[in-house]
Amino acid sequence: MSEQHEHKKHNEAMWWFLFAQGGVMAALFIPALIVLTGFLVPTDHADTAEAHYNALRSMFGNVLVQLILLVVLSLTLFHCAHRIRHTLMDLGLKSPAIVPVLYIAAYGGAAVGTIISAYIVFGI
Numbered sequence: 001m002s003e004q005h006e007h008k009k010h011n012e013a014m015w016w017f018l019f020a021q022g023g024v025m026a027a028l029f030i031p032a033l034i035v036l037t038g039f040l041v042p043t044d045h046a047d048t049a050e051a052h053y054n055a056l057r058s059m060f061g062n063v064l065v066q067l068i069l070l071v072v073l074s075l076t077l078f079h080c081a082h083r084i085r086h087t088l089m090d091l092g093l094k095s096p097a098i099v100p101v102l103y104i105a106a107y108g109g110a111a112v113g114t115i116i117s118a119y120i121v122f123g124i
Helices: 012-040 049-060 063-090 099-122
Strands: none
Touching: 012 063, 049 063, 063 099
16 A cells, blocks of 8 residues: 555544434434424324414424434434445445545535525524
């Protein structure tokens, strides 16, 4: 191996960190959000759909809940981006010309998804 290749800086550790944290967030918080918004709030003995809507609106109107939701969504998007990029590389897209395109498409898509999520979450 050439000495230049051995000393080349990689940012792969950052992407693996986001991948791992996204997996944890997806495994822990998404099922909890589904149970909360799909089962617990609707069965809160409220009589009308308007009461359900108001309960969810007040819960998601809290800034702390919005931040938690944004972090969960963002890390899940980066988790998915990392999986997609590595799956495409395992399928044979490893040429030096295509690898930077995969980085930009996968992680750029996750970043754009995070920005859209922030707009939606804080617009609630």
